[in-house]
Amino acid sequence: xxxxxxxxxxxxxxxxxxxxxxxxxxxxxxxxxxxxxxxxxxxxxxxxxxxxxxxxxxxxxxxxxxxxxxxxxxxxxxxxxxxxxxxxxxxxxxxxxxxxxxxxxxxxxxxxxxxxxxxxxxxxxxxxxxxxxxxxxxxxxxxxxxxxxxxxxxxxxxxxxxxxxxxxxxxxxxxxxxxxxxxxxxxxxxxxxxxxxxxxxxxxxxxxxxxxxxxxxxxxxxxxxxxxxxxxxxxxxxxxxxxxxxxxxxxxxxxxxxxxxxxxxxxxxxxxxxxxxxxxxxxxxxxxxxxxxxxxxxxxxxxxxxxxxxxxxxxxxxxxxxxxxxxxxxxxxxxxxxxxxxxxxxxxxxxxxxxxxxxxxxxxxxxxxxxxxxxxxxxxxxxxxxxxxxxxxxxxxxxxxxxxxxxxxxxxxxxxxxxxxxxxxxxxxxxxxxxxxxxxxxxxxxxxxxxxxxxxxxxxxxxxxxxxxxxxxxxxxxxxxxxxxxxxxxxxxxxxxxxxxxxxxxxxxxxxxxxxxxxxxxxxxxxxxxxxxxxxxxxxxxxxxxxxxxxxxxxxxxxxxxxxxxxxxxxxxxxxxxxxxxxxxxxxxxxxxxxxxxxxxxxxxxxxxxxxxxxxxxxxxxxxxxxxxxxxxxxxxxxxxxxxxxxxxxxxxxxxxxxxxxxxxxx
Amino acid sequence: xxxxxxxxxxxxxxxxxxxxxxxxxxxxxxxxxxxxxxxxxxxxxxxxxxxxxxxxxxxxxxxxxxxxxxxxxxxxxxxxxxxxxxxxxxxxxxxxxxxxxxxxxxxxxxxxxxxxxxxxx
Numbered sequence: 001x002x003x004x005x006x007x008x009x010x011x012x013x014x015x016x017x018x019x020x021x022x023x024x025x026x027x028x029x030x031x032x033x034x035x036x037x038x039x040x041x042x043x044x045x046x047x048x049x050x051x052x053x054x055x056x057x058x059x060x061x062x063x064x065x066x067x068x069x070x071x072x073x074x075x076x077x078x079x080x081x082x083x084x085x086x087x088x089x090x091x092x093x094x095x096x097x098x099x100x101x102x103x104x105x106x107x108x109x110x111x112x113x114x115x116x117x118x119x120x121x122x123x124x125x126x127x128x129x130x131x132x133x134x135x136x137x138x139x140x141x142x143x144x145x146x147x148x149x150x151x152x153x154x155x156x157x158x159x160x161x162x163x164x165x166x167x168x169x170x171x172x173x174x175x176x177x178x179x180x181x182x183x184x185x186x187x188x189x190x191x192x193x194x195x196x197x198x199x200x201x202x203x204x205x206x207x208x209x210x211x212x213x214x215x216x217x218x219x220x221x222x223x224x225x226x227x228x229x230x231x232x233x234x235x236x237x238x239x240x241x242x243x244x245x246x247x248x249x250x251x252x253x254x255x256x257x258x259x260x261x262x263x264x265x266x267x268x269x270x271x272x273x274x275x276x277x278x279x280x281x282x283x284x285x286x287x288x289x290x291x292x293x294x295x296x297x298x299x300x301x302x303x304x305x306x307x308x309x310x311x312x313x314x315x316x317x318x319x320x321x322x323x324x325x326x327x328x329x330x331x332x333x334x335x336x337x338x339x340x341x342x343x344x345x346x347x348x349x350x351x352x353x354x355x356x357x358x359x360x361x362x363x364x365x366x367x368x369x370x371x372x373x374x375x376x377x378x379x380x381x382x383x384x385x386x387x388x389x390x391x392x393x394x395x396x397x398x399x400x401x402x403x404x405x406x407x408x409x410x411x412x413x414x415x416x417x418x419x420x421x422x423x424x425x426x427x428x429x430x431x432x433x434x435x436x437x438x439x440x441x442x443x444x445x446x447x448x449x450x451x452x453x454x455x456x457x458x459x460x461x462x463x464x465x466x467x468x469x470x471x472x473x474x475x476x477x478x479x480x481x482x483x484x485x486x487x488x489x490x491x492x493x494x495x496x497x498x499x500x501x502x503x504x505x506x507x508x509x510x511x512x513x514x515x516x517x518x519x520x521x522x523x524x525x526x527x528x529x530x531x532x533x534x535x536x537x538x539x540x541x542x543x544x545x546x547x548x549x550x551x552x553x554x555x556x557x558x559x560x561x562x563x564x565x566x567x568x569x570x571x572x573x574x575x576x577x578x579x580x581x582x583x584x585x586x587x588x589x590x591x592x593x594x595x596x597x598x599x600x601x602x603x604x605x606x607x608x609x610x611x612x613x614x615x616x617x618x619x620x621x622x623x624x625x626x627x628x629x630x631x632x633x634x635x636x637x638x639x640x641x642x643x644x645x646x647x648x649x650x651x652x653x654x655x656x657x658x659x660x661x662x663x664x665x666x667x
Numbered sequence: 668x669x670x671x672x673x674x675x676x677x678x679x680x681x682x683x684x685x686x687x688x689x690x691x692x693x694x695x696x697x698x699x700x701x702x703x704x705x706x707x708x709x710x711x712x713x714x715x716x717x718x719x720x721x722x723x724x725x726x727x728x729x730x731x732x733x734x735x736x737x738x739x740x741x742x743x744x745x746x747x748x749x750x751x752x753x754x755x756x757x758x759x760x761x762x763x764x765x766x767x768x769x770x771x772x773x774x775x776x777x778x779x780x781x782x783x784x785x786x787x788x
Contacts, residue, residue: 006686010679043676046721050750051677054772061772161735162744162766167787196741221767282678 010055012282014100017044019348022093025086026351032080041089042071048096060099063111067092070122088117090352145176145209146232152219153186153201153227160196163222169202171218176208205233285378288339295328295335296618300637302328303616307640329616339379340522343421343430344372346381350392354417357396364414365400371421376428380500380520384430387493391432391516392417394490399434399514409511411435416513424519427544431517439508441465448474466506470494501633503650529636529646531615532595532608535584538644540617540636541606545597545649549611552592566594566605575605576652581631597649604653617646669786670694670711674704674718674730675748680771684717687775688782701725705733708740715785716745717769720756728763735764744785748773 021044028037045068053061067089074081081089091114098106150172154165172178183201187193206215212230219228302324309321347369354367376384400406400415407413418433441462448454448468460468468474472491497504501521508514521527521544529540530549550568552575565572575594594605617636622629633648671693673684678699685695696711698704702725704718716734720727727747734740744766749756757768769781 006679006683009682010677013677013679040723043721043723046750047677050748050771051679053750054683055679160741161761161764162742162785164744164785167784170787171784221761224761 007055010051010057011100013051014048014060015097017048018093018097018100020044021048022090022352023348025089025093026355028081029083029086029355032082035075035078038071038074038081042068042075045071052100057100059108059111060096063092063099063115064096066115066118070118073122082121085118085121088114088121092118145207147205147207148212148215149231149233150204150206150215151183151201151227151229152204153183154198154222155225156194156197156199158198158222158225165198165200165202168218168222169204172204172206172215175210175214175218176206178207179205181205201227283338288378291335292339295332298328299332299616299618303638304641332616336377339377340375341378341381342372343374343376343381343384343428344369346385346388347372347419347421349385350388350419353389353392354396357393361396361402363396363400363402365396365417366414367417367419369419374421374423374428376421376520377522383496383500384518384520387496387518388419388430388432390490390493391518392419395432395434395436395514395516399436401437405437409437428520428522429517430520431515433513433515435513438510438512439466439469439506439514440510444468466508469506470504498650501648527617527619527646529615529617530595531612531638531644532593532606533610533612534578534582534608535586537582538612538638538642539578539608540615540644540646541595541597542646542649543614547596547598547603550594550596550605552594552607554590568596568605571603573603573605575607577607579607579609581652597653602653606647606652615644619646668692668694669714670696671715671717671782672696672698672704672707672713674698674701674716674722674727676700676719676722680719680748684778687778691779691782693782693786701727701730704730708734708737712739713743715782716740716743717748717781718745719748720760728759731760731763731765746781746785 021041024037024041024044028034028041031037045064049061049064049068052058052064070085070089071081073079095106095111095114099111152165154163158165169180172180181203183203186201187199193199208214212232215230216223216228219226302321306321306325309317312318350369351367354365357363358365395417396415400417401409401411403413406415416433416435419431420433421428421430423429444465445454445460448465448471449456451474453468453471453474454460470490470493472489474489474491494504497518497520503519505517505519506514507517521542527540528543530543530546532539532541548568550566552566564575564577566575567573573596579588589609593608593611595608595611596603596605615636615638619634620636621634622632626632630651631648632645633651634646635643636646638644671684671688673681673688673695674697675681675684676699681697681699685697688695696707696713698707700722701718704716705725707713708716718727718730722730731745731747734743734745745764747760747765747768748771749760749768750771760768766785767781769777
């Protein structure tokens, strides 16, 4: 089974360790004196090496060995890592990642180059790894049986430390014919005998075809502390009394010690990011998705039950229905919580990106993150990665000025990139702010005119110009640099964000920088909605967008005909008659309602026939046939089993909603 | 049924130990670091403990030392896993009370051999 495959677990684990290692190295770069960071880096390398060798990633183990040695030296000597060493180690991290992902497709030349850099830094020849990767065993071949006379005496505390001498004698019996005799000569008087101690020795007559080392292997863990004498017997001669204690034998091959190596102190306790790993369970995302689906179905079934119970007016049934409603709401929240992850996991990845960008572009900068603990649906965090990379790259590449320009403008030499996340209502706002030059509106206009996106000389407001940034194919980069301005543009960023039912806004001030804010719903699967009726159709308006509901009285209705503005406590709010938008031609009822929704900076009223109430909605996406119906973001199934469409408020308010029934649009 | 505790910060190693030993008919419990291992060992009796040395929070040496300090763990075999070729660490671990060791990487058969060495065939 895939999920029980330790190799798959190792890949995942190595990916986590490498990410942790990368963070540790970056932290070390900022704070080279932190001993706990050096220990943490060493430990990560050590685990990658050990587990790598174990699961067949010998090239990973070989490669990592030298880095482990380097950090072990640091650890023991108390020296500080140089920035150059950290650069090399970061490159090493990338190489290990490549080896784990695709060992065969990774050219060893890269690895060799990194290792030779490392050795140069350490000023030493390449140490050999091969002790870890090739634990050789003596070949077993047919050999004549030899008779041995063995004398064994263990240290008195042998059993306390977990060794059972009787099991070792059993092991000897497994090697061949065996006669065992106890030696009781060292037994203390009964009054002085500690029952936990072992004072019995044994004499063993063993005939075996196994080599002498096989006998030593039986005692390998106690060899140093025991008396073991192994004497080859001359053929059929009786067991010679050979009780003279002999010194313990030399260590086994695995034990060859480098005596010059200083004794390593116990690793101090480090509060590391890995600490909380033990208390978590890793679950395949697919299973979570299935759970979410089931919960979604349950919420729908529960809504039907509630409606039935309501119709029957049977108190007992209603009580059960309410209980189930409460439980399923709890279950839904818990299930949704399972999918939530702190966005910090994503932010951490960008530190490396920014570090590299800063170096490549020669723009010293400070990267500040906040709101790492903000939780967001896991799928969204993953989908957010690419757009954020793009926005951050843009901020560093286009937003920030070079140090000389900054100095000339009276700013500090070091630029600032601030990445933050926070909860606002039912949304999470993720923003990337730079303190660079700000958007150059004149250049955006020139570029747009050049690319035919804007009629030359046509009036365009600031926000319209800013929106052009997101037009397909638009790029303001004066020259295409290696980092940005290549094909994948802000249009893709916008599409990705909108596919998550999110929005992207830009604010900018000349000379002070710009801010890209991505507004995202908390989850993709379930929303709280306001259920409304328009003619015979039922629709769901996401509750997060609803500001208030007001009555549209007949006078207002008639007065506003043709103008479609409503006076809400002194503020003029434009409104949209959904009846007209949806091509319903029959006359509306007496008491129409206006649902005032907010989207971005604007407020818009949506005129509906009736407000049916609050509805928890499991979003089902529309089929591909309906994908371009901009006014709806999805559909849901109601308690009575009938579908309702979910309004895409952003699209409606943005005025880009095409008439749904274009052929019979109301006059 | 004999119960074995595997203490390792590497889930893949724990998983491998568990798979191999469960197939051989042992019951296996896992802990992700020394302090979790100690907590488990305090609430449940184990017939064999297999622990890594290099771990966060509480390393293997401290775990071995503290286990040996518990009356219930006098005489319980404790095996440590190590990649170090240097003997000093083995001496330290033995001084702390370890019974034996296994060098990483190890094969399934080596693990089974160790289990039967300390728990009987």
